[in-house]
Amino acid sequence: SPGRRRRPRRRQGPGPCAAEFCRSALHPTRGKPRTPSLTLARTLPPPISTSISSSAPAAAASGRCAAATAGEMDQDPDDHVQCGVDPEELRHFQEVLCSFCEYGVCMAYEGTRRVHAVREIPVTDRTLLPVDSLLNADAAAFFAAAKRNAEFFARVAVGQGIFDPEVISSQTFAPLMDARNVLNREPGGAAAGHGLGSALPGVPSGESPYVVDFGRRLVTSPHNQRKVHQTLHSVAREWSDEGAAEREECFTPLIQELRRRLPLGAGERFRHRVLLPGAGLGRLVAEVVSAGYRAQGNEFCYQMLLTSEYILNGLGDTTWELHPWADSCTNEVRRGDNVRGVRVPDIAPQELLDFDESAGHGLADDDSNVIPPFSMTAGEFMEVYEDRVAFWDSVVTCFFIDTAPRITEYIRALYRMIKPGGYWINLGPLLWHWAPSLPG
Numbered sequence: 165s166p167g168r169r170r171r172p173r174r175r176q177g178p179g180p181c182a183a184e185f186c187r188s189a190l191h192p193t194r195g196k197p198r199t200p201s202l203t204l205a206r207t208l209p210p211p212i213s214t215s216i217s218s219s220a221p222a223a224a225a226s227g228r229c230a231a232a233t234a235g236e237m238d239q240d241p242d243d244h245v246q247c248g249v250d251p252e253e254l255r256h257f258q259e260v261l262c263s264f265c266e267y268g269v270c271m272a273y274e275g276t277r278r279v280h281a282v283r284e285i286p287v288t289d290r291t292l293l294p295v296d297s298l299l300n301a302d303a304a305a306f307f308a309a310a311k312r313n314a315e316f317f318a319r320v321a322v323g324q325g326i327f328d329p330e331v332i333s334s335q336t337f338a339p340l341m342d343a344r345n346v347l348n349r350e351p352g353g354a355a356a357g358h359g360l361g362s363a364l365p366g367v368p369s370g371e372s373p374y375v376v377d378f379g380r381r382l383v384t385s386p387h388n389q390r391k392v393h394q395t396l397h398s399v400a401r402e403w404s405d406e407g408a409a410e411r412e413e414c415f416t417p418l419i420q421e422l423r424r425r426l427p428l429g430a431g432e433r434f435r436h437r438v439l440l441p442g443a444g445l446g447r448l449v450a451e452v453v454s455a456g457y458r459a460q461g462n463e464f465c466y467q468m469l470l471t472s473e474y475i476l477n478g479l480g481d482t483t484w485e486l487h488p489w490a491d492s493c494t495n496e497v498r499r500g501d502n503v504r505g506v507r508v509p510d511i512a513p514q515e516l517l518d519f520d521e522s523a524g525h526g527l528a529d530d531d532s533n534v535i536p537p538f539s540m541t542a543g544e545f546m547e548v549y550e551d552r553v554a555f556w557d558s559v560v561t562c563f564f565i566d567t568a569p570r571i572t573e574y575i576r577a578l579y580r581m582i583k584p585g586g587y588w589i590n591l592g593p594l595l596w597h598w599a600p601s602l603p604g
């Protein structure tokens with residue numbers, strides 16, 4: 165679970181309907197402006213339509229900013245004021261893409277830091293430590309692990325339109341331009357499989373360690389760098405075999421309780437609507453759908469949202485070997501523990517989300533209440549659902565409620581949006597993420 169962090173601005177995440185990543189062919193985003201703004205489908209339909217807008221739904225729906233045409237790569241985000249794309253949202257989105265594209269460089273810094281630290285071990289102590297291995301084999305394993313992770317995140321960024329002129333800006337976000345140029349040079353360019361070779365921004369080919377341009381300032385803030393690392397940790401928890409025991413302890417009791425409280429009779433698949441705020445990478449949402457419930461996840465962290473979008477929609481039959489703990493020096497029992505690989509995903513999402521796309525939308529009182537059997541919304545949970553009243557049969561929270569700056573506000577919101585007689589099912593610690601930064 166994320167540790168201490170600054171309290172976000174009200175719209176730290178995409179915000180309600182501010183960012184719309186929609187498989188419109190499958191799940192048109194409908195209803196009032198504040199209804200779900202991110203819809204993730206389970207199959208591999210036509211290319212994802214990425215639209216960013218909070219104030220001009222038409223521009224967002226078209227997926228194109230009128231001011232941006234192919235070849236115009238030097239727009240400043242502020243130019244988007246004219247076309248109705250919220251510059252603040254766009255900037256945040258670009259920063260998040262940068263955090264993916266700069267992951268390799270950040271890890272190269274970390275690897276270089278470690279190498280320097282070993283070199284500085286006093287001569288008298290060198291015989292006590294495996295200095296040779298630390299400087300060679302271990303360093304090589306670290307850089308190889310970092311490179312694979314970086315390739316994965318580059319793919320996530322590519323899937324979110326770093327080739328689109330309206331998404332990147334050469335002046336402000338050099339890493340996105342670098343990534344674009346490098347990936348363009350790859351055989352097959354962006355459309356190729358995920359084998360990016362060694363050509364990644366800031367990660368030149370050749371033997372490790374990387375050659376890093378230490379002269380260039382990182383665009384990515386430490387806050388966003390941390391988010392990428394946390395996302396990688398969540399990938400292991402939610403979508404790898406290594407996370408199976410943790411999921412068994414956390415997800416299974418929640419689903420058992422859901423089944424106990426809202427049993428499903430014959431022909432009642434998708435009868436009950438379940439909301440899962442703070443959904444992370446969507447695994448629990450998928451498991452709840454697999455158990456027969458109509459589930460919607462909600463998440464406000466772009467890194468999480470974009471990565472889950474890639475895992476759910478972008479992988480096809482591909483699996484990745486990732487190294488989720490490579491960034492960490494702690495909890496390493498034996499040397500090499502932290503660069504161990506995990507295979508992602510452990511199960512094809514399609515296996516969990518095995519339903520007919522067109523089936524079972526019959527729960528609508530009106531259009532705005534239609535939700536597909538599986539969906540995700542982007543934005544801050546209290547804002548996204550501020551108009552929802554007596555709608556959900558159950559809200560399931562997993563490792564979430566301690567993200568509340570004020571728990572009473574969360575509880576009041578849950579009480580409002582759950583149907584009378586419905587259930588709030590919760591599991592997780594009470595680490596109160598905001599406590600250190602709140603006054604008093």
Ligand SMILES: C[S@@+](CC[C@H](N)C(=O)[O-])C[C@H]1O[C@@H](n2cnc3c(N)ncnc32)[C@H](O)[C@@H]1O
Pocket residue numbers: 165166398401402414441442443444445462463464465468543544545546562563564567
């Ligand atoms: C500790 S993680 C738990 C993730 C997942 N439920 C699990 O158990 O693996 C908490 C998640 O809630 C998200 N989150 C925190 N506050 C939120 C809010 N107000 N609205 C939506 N998502 C939020 C975070 O971005 C993070 O992904």
